[in-house]
Amino acid sequence: xxxxxxxxVIDPAMESHTLELPTDMGLSxxxxxxxxxxxxxxxxxxxxxxxTCHVEILEGLDQLPDPQESELDMLDTxxxxxxxxxxxxxxxxxxxxxxxxxxxxx
Numbered sequence: 001x002x003x004x005x006x007x008x009v010i011d012p013a014m015e016s017h018t019l020e021l022p023t024d025m026g027l028s029x030x031x032x033x034x035x036x037x038x039x040x041x042x043x044x045x046x047x048x049x050x051x052t053c054h055v056e057i058l059e060g061l062d063q064l065p066d067p068q069e070s071e072l073d074m075l076d077t078x079x080x081x082x083x084x085x086x087x088x089x090x091x092x093x094x095x096x097x098x099x100x101x102x103x104x105x106x
Contacts, residue, residue, distance in 0.1 A: 005098035030088035046089035057084035059101035
């Protein structure tokens with residue numbers, strides 16, 4: 001049975017949106033944001049090679065797995081690196097992400 005979680009998304013205009021996302025499809029946060037109509041470039045298609053899916057985790061950072069080396073390398077290239085900076089393409093939707101709050105930066 002499919003389980004849905006809720007994630008709050010703050011868009012570049014600082015408007016809040018709530019997404020209900022399935023946890024059983026192996027989707028990344030980037031894929032869910034794109035499917036939700038948010039303007040995320042995701043130029044590299046989720047390979048952690050461009051950082052155009054950069055988001056800031058405002059709440060729930062401690063619920064996420066640590067970033068892999070490839071994600072850290074790309075984050076280091078950004079002019080605006082924040083404590084909660086992550087690449088949305090590298091975050092697979094899981095039940096632990098319920099209640100996550102993210103801000104789109106790219």
